Amino acid sequence: MDKIALITGATSGIGKACAVKFAQNSFDVIITGRRNDRLKNLKEELESKHNIQVLTLCFDLREKEAVIKAIESLEKKWKRIDVLVNNAGLALDLKPIHEGNLDNWDTMIDTNIKGLLYMSKLVSNLMIGNGSGHIINIGSIAGKEAYPNGNVYSATKHAIEGLTKGMRLDLFKLGIKVSQIAPGAAETEFSEVRFHGEKETADKVYKGYTPLAAEDIARSIWFVASQPDHVNINDLLIMPMAQANATTFNKN
Ligand code: NDP
Ligand code: 8X3
Numbered sequence: 518m519d520k521i522a523l524i525t526g527a528t529s530g531i532g533k534a535c536a537v538k539f540a541q542n543s544f545d546v547i548i549t550g551r552r553n554d555r556l557k558n559l560k561e562e563l564e565s566k567h568n569i570q571v572l573t574l575c576f577d578l579r580e581k582e583a584v585i586k587a588i589e590s591l592e593k594k595w596k597r598i599d600v601l602v603n604n605a606g607l608a609l610d611l612k613p614i615h616e617g618n619l620d621n622w623d624t625m626i627d628t629n630i631k632g633l634l635y636m637s638k639l640v641s642n643l644m645i646g647n648g649s650g651h652i653i654n655i656g657s658i659a660g661k662e663a664y665p666n667g668n669v670y671s672a673t674k675h676a677i678e679g680l681t682k683g684m685r686l687d688l689f690k691l692g693i694k695v696s697q698i699a700p701g702a703a704e705t706e707f708s709e710v711r712f713h714g715e716k717e718t719a720d721k722v723y724k725g726y727t728p729l730a731a732e733d734i735a736r737s738i739w740f741v742a743s744q745p746d747h748v749n750i751n752d753l754l755i756m757p758m759a760q761a762n763a764t765t766f767n768k769n
Contacts, residue, residue: 518597519545519570520543520544520545520599520600521544521545521546521595521597521598521599521600522535522539522544522545522546522598522599522601522602522742523546523549523598523600523602523636523640524536524539524547524548524549524602524604525549525550525578525601525602525603525632525633525636526549526550526604526605526606527546527549527550527556527559527604528548528551528552528555528556528559529550529555529705529706530706530707531604531655531700531703531705531731531734531738532548532550532602532604532605533559533731534730534731534732534734534735535602535604535731535735535738535739536548536559536563536571537735538732538735538736538738538739539600539739539742540563540566540567540569542739542743543568543569544569544600545569545570545571545572546563546569546572547571547572547574547591547595547598548572548573548574549573549574549575549576549578549605550575550605551575551576551577552575553573556573556574556575557573559571559573560572560573572595578627578628578632578633578635578636579624579627579628579632581631581635584632584635584636585635585639588636589639596643596646596647597643597647598640598643598644598647598650599647599649599651600650600651600652600653600742601636601637601640601641601644601650601651601652601653602653602655603636603637603653603655604655605632605633606625606628606629606632606633606655606673607624607625607628607629607707607711608625608659608667608670608707608710609621609624609670609710609711609713610666610711610712611667611711611712612666613665613666614668614669617668617669621669625669625670625673626669626673629670629673629676629677630673630677630680633654633677633680634680637652637684641684641693644691644693645688645692645693648692649692649693649746650692650693650694651693651694651695651696651742652684652688652693652695652696653696653697653698653738653741653742654680654681654684654695654697654698655677655697655699655700655734655738656674656677656678656697656698656699657671657674657677657700657701658700658701658702658754658756658760658763659671659674659675659763660673660674660675660677660697661678661699661763662762662763662764663763664763664764665764667763670711677697678697678699681695681697681751681752685749685751689749694749695749695751696741696749696750696751696752696753697751697752698734698737698738698741698752698753698755699753699755700729700734700756701729701755701757701763702722702723702728702729702756702757702760703728703729703730703731703734704723704728704729704730704731705731708720708722708723724768725766725769726757726759726760726767726768727758727759728757728759728760729755729756729757734755737753741753
């Protein structure tokens with residue numbers, strides 16, 4: 518029977534590259550995000566290039582009822598999810614705590630923490646019913662270290678680190694693996710989103726060194742997902758060679 522991966526935030530960056538990687542490895546994929554045109558285009562691309570099926574689910578992860586509806590209304594075939602990649606997430610702003618925007622904090626917390634929790638609860642119940650599964654959470658170097666002005670984004674990624682450990686303790690005896698992959702700087706739409714579409718500011722983040730590409734993380738996600746049944750990779754911290762920690766870069 519074909520295996521199934523559900524990847525949140527597959528309209529861009531790491532999630533999209535991950536959908537491609539799983540499709541290349543003959544997984545059927547469920548891809549989610551809010552931009553339906555991108556989901557449809559990716560479905561067409563993956564189904565035409567690979568002999569697989571793609572299901573698109575367009576919803577906002579912050580809306581609890583929408584998440585419940587999307588997962589509970591899956592047809593039987595699609596409920597047999599082998600791998601959940603909790604990838605969707607974002608940073609908004611780079612400001613000291615006393616200048617932070619409360620709405621932006623809500624968006625980050627609701628997406629990065631609460632959305633991930635809704636998905637994890639719903640899909641882990643399906644996995645328990647199937648007797649196996651693997652949840653891979655996309656954390657960040659920002660979940661290992663705080664950096665100036667990163668405050669709330671960093672806190673959401675610290676939460677993912679904590680939740681990954683807690684979820685593993687709850688699920689490992691039920692046959693479900695839980696892993697975290699924590700990337701350093703990867704060139705995606707992440708900085709454009711963080712800086713509200715200011716492309717010049719966003720581009721500067723990746724100047725003077727070679728950042729990670731989304732495909733580098735997708736390759737690692739696949740590595741983690743394709744281990745033998747008795748092996749679980751708990752945590753992977755993946756950095757560009759030119760980034761030694763959250764704030765120290767070797768730039769030209
Ligand atoms: P992108 O901005 O390229 O992709 C983010 C994805 O998340 C998009 O597909 C977006 O889809 C989805 N998303 C955001 N908000 C929501 C929402 N409310 N509901 C549903 N989907 C949502 O960034 P990346 O690929 O870089 O980010 C992916 C993950 O990797 C994030 O969790 C990020 O924190 C993490 N990360 C990124 C790093 C980097 O340097 N780029 C480093 C470390 C971690 P849509 O807009 O269509 O809804
Ligand atoms: C994204 C990388 O360093 O901007 O998580 O936090 S960083």
